[in-house]
Amino acid sequence: MGFWFSADLWQLTLQATAALLFVSFGVYLPMRAGVLVLGAEGAMLFGCFGAIAAQVLTDGGALAGLLGAVAASTCASALFAAVAISGRVNPIVTGIALNFIAVGGTSVLTAVLFAGEGTIVTPSLEPLPRIELPIVESVPWLGDVVSGQTIVLYAAVLTTPLLALWLNRTRGGLTTRVVGSAPAVAVAAGRSPARTQWIALVVGGVFIGLGGAQLALASAAQFSPGMTNARGFIALALVLIAAQRPWLLLPLAITFAYFDTLGFNLQNIGLPTELSGVLPYVAIIAMLAVPSIARRFRPDAAAEAGGSRVVP
Amino acid sequence: MxxxxxxxxxxxxxxxxxxxxxxxxxxxxxxxxxxxxxxxxxxxxxxTDTALASTARTMTPILLIAVSASVSIRAGLFDVGQVGQYVIGGLAAATAGTVLPGPGVVVAIGSLLIGALAGGIWASAIGGLAVATRVQLVVLTLIANYFADGLARFITRTTLQDPDAHSIVATRMIPQDAWLPVLIPRTSLHLGFVIAIAVTVVVWAVVRYTVAGHRLTMYGRNPRFATLAGVDSRRYPLTVLLGSGSITGLAGAIEVFGVYHRFQDGTLGGPSSVAWTGLTAAILIPSGLLxxxxxxxxxxxxxxxxxxxxxxxxxxxxxxxxxxxxxxxxxxxxxxxxTPRARTAGRPAPAPPPAREPAMSAVKEES
Known part of the structure; x- marks a missing residue:
């Protein structure tokens, strides 16, 4: 299968997919409730830091790391909700501020808790356990790629249809969508938009924390200052492409993760390493351009749907 | 004002x-x-004099970028791509500085202009992409900040790399006669500080006293009204981004010619970039200039x-x-x-869902 389809490359792709997918859920849910979570990047960085800090401080292994990541990221999301929803500050301004607080805060906390600067890595850190899937394991290529991933990946893949079903088929999902598209209607029906958005942001924070845990604990368990590397913003772009089709997040996340992983592996076939800083962004721009190119060829369908980025 | x-x-x-x-x-x-x-x-x-000069030197790019961001916010465009424009402007100026012939003054002026233009074109291109893809400008410009950093590193490494610099990704040094002169001997304060203040005053005067400035403010306050008054609503935002981006590009060029004397990866961009600080000022005081x-x-x-x-x-x-x-x-x-806001008891009216707004949506002014 050569380089492009090698099991190693795809194994790493799925590993990166898990983190990106959960962060995308964390952005998607509040987006449907009408909040653009520009602070996802910061919340994810707090999640990564929480995963490592909780492990070192409690000595509790991978589970403590997972819980620490979720706790840290949920707190960050709650802060976002408190300022943007309760404090009524422009969510864009809040998001940018939260990203500052995350970059600076994790750096200060690293200095305070671990008396150092930059990367935290100690031998005692335990990565997330790998799970071998019973039958898939022995299938030639698939076994290497799909089996032996962390629980976060399997949870992320399972969450995709569950999230779609919840949004489209339940009362809570309906409320969320109404708050996002017609807040006045939600108020008339006796629902509080602010409360719904708060819940969406806090649950989103849990999702983002799982993504952060995957990023920090999937391969080499460590924290480094710039480790989220725009994934929170990439998730925002994916969410805007997916619009009212949550199931699209899975293929979108895999596609981006493939190019992201590819960038770091191109040196194996003799291309410069620096492509890793270019390729993912070219990929995301191309992915963003696809719907508008498709629209150009189907003017009627696009007009009917009112454009693909409109929330119902 | x-x-x-x-x-x-x-x-x-x-x-x-x-x-x-x-x-x-x-x-x-x-x-x-x-x-x-x-x-x-x-x-x-x-x-000390050195410390004060260092503060003024640090203030130079912050001031220019704050003014740049303020111009786009005034037009209702939430462009947060200053880090990318700053990097691209710096890279373009450094490249020009190493290849342009002629006396130092000419090289410096030409390179600063090229850096400014590069920043403006980058900002405008990202704006055009936002319109074409219908993705909000704020999301796309955030991603573009990382893209610019990666692109600058890639271009530097593959085509402009100084062969004598082993451990860093950097272009060749700019000839010393093209460096921005130091204002106070034995400090780091350079001519860029004066340029930055001059640009700030000029931008303020243009916004305050000219038709172009009035158009900018009008478009930001009410794009529909501006359109009825004859502003081309498709091209105008991109023109504004060209202008505001070139101020940030100039900041990058000045930083390269006044401080680093080459483009070096990691000095202009990244999460701790000074461009974020300039943006902070513009967010704290939207539309402020002087x-x-x-x-x-x-x-x-x-x-x-x-x-x-x-x-x-x-x-x-x-x-x-x-x-x-x-x-x-x-x-x-x-x-x-x-800010007093219409508020019915128990009925907080949330902001309209951002996903529904067009890519180039106007930002509500905070003050």
Whole structure:
């Protein structure tokens, strides 16, 4: 299968997919409730830091790391909700501020808790356990790629249809969508938009924390200052492409993760390493351009749907 | 232009900034370290001529970028791609500086203009992409910041790399006669500081006294009205981005010609880029222009002051970023409390869902 389809490359792709997918859920849910979570990047960085800090401080292994990541990221999301929803500050301004607080805060906390600067890595850190899937394991290529991933990946893949079903088929999902598209209607029906958005942001924070845990604990368990590397913003772009089709997040996340992983592996076939800083962004721009190119060829369908980025 | 409430905001933010620094010092280093910490803080800002010159030098890109961001915010465009424009402007100027022939003055002027133009074209191109893909400008420009950084590193490494620089990704040095002259001997303050102030005053005058400035403000206040008055709503935002992006591009070019004398990966971009600080000023005081002079000085002082504390007492470099984030939150909450808003009891009206807004949506002015 050569380089492009090698099991190693795809194994790493799925590993990166898990983190990106959960962060995308964390952005998607509040987006449907009408909040653009520009602070996802910061919340994810707090999640990564929480995963490592909780492990070192409690000595509790991978589970403590997972819980620490979720706790840290949920707190960050709650802060976002408190300022943007309760404090009524422009969510864009809040998001940018939260990203500052995350970059600076994790750096200060690293200095305070671990008396150092930059990367935290100690031998005692335990990565997330790998799970071998019973039958898939022995299938030639698939076994290497799909089996032996962390629980976060399997949870992320399972969450995709569950999230779609919840949004489209339940009362809570309906409320969320109404708050996002017609807040006045939600108020008339006796629902509080602010409360719904708060819940969406806090649950989103849990999702983002799982993504952060995957990023920090999937391969080499460590924290480094710039480790989220725009994934929170990439998730925002994916969410805007997916619009009212949550199931699209899975293929979108895999596609981006493939190019992201590819960038770091191109040196194996003799291309410069620096492509890793270019390729993912070219990929995301191309992915963003696809719907508008498709629209150009189907003017009627696009007009009917009112454009693909409109929330119902 | 400078009304009392904005001055009050600056004073409020300055006092709060000092308070946040004090609280963090007390929490991290103990209460007894607050006094010596503040001594180091003020010594870092202006204790010596060198320190004061360093604060003014730090203020230079912050001021230009604050003005740039302020121009786009005034037109209702939430462009947060200053980091990318800054990097691209710096790279273009450094490249021009190494290849342009002629005497130093000509090389410097030509390169600064090329850097400015590159920043403007980058900003405008990202804006065009936002329109074409119908993705909000704020999301696309955030991603573009990382893209610009990666692209600059890639171009530098593959085509412009200085063969003598082994451990860093950097272009060749610019010839010494093209460097921006140092204003005060034995300090780091260069001519760029004067250029930045001049640009600020010119932009203020253009916005205040010309038809172009009126058009800018009108478009930001009410794009539909501006369209009816004859502004081309498809091309105009891209023109504004070309202009505001070129101010940030100029900032990158000045930083390269005044401080680093080459483009070096990691000096202009990244999460701790000074461009974020310039953006902070523009967010704290949307649409402000002359007020950016004290605002940029204050934020530069925060940076050099904390560097002084870091040197003497040993706090982490991330503190400055943390304080900026906390300041934005405090100031934004304070400002949103000041603004009277229609509010029916028990019925908070949330902002309309952002996903429904067009890519180039207008931003509500906070003040």
């Amino acid at each position: 400078i009304d009392a409430r904005r001055v009050l905001t600056i004073v409020l933010v300055a006092v709060l900034g000092l308070a946040v620094v004090a609280v963090l010092l007390a929490a991290l280093q103990g209460v007894d370290q607050v006094a010596p910490g503040f001594a180091s803080f003020f010594a870092g800002i202006g204790g 007020i950016m002079l004290p605002a940029a000085f204050f934020l530069a002082a925060l940076t050099t002051g904390l560097a002084g504390v870091q040197r003497d007492i040993g706090i982490t470099a991330g503190m400055g970023t943390l304080v900026q984030g906390v300041l934005i939150v405090i100031a934004a909450v304070a400002l949103s409390r000041q």
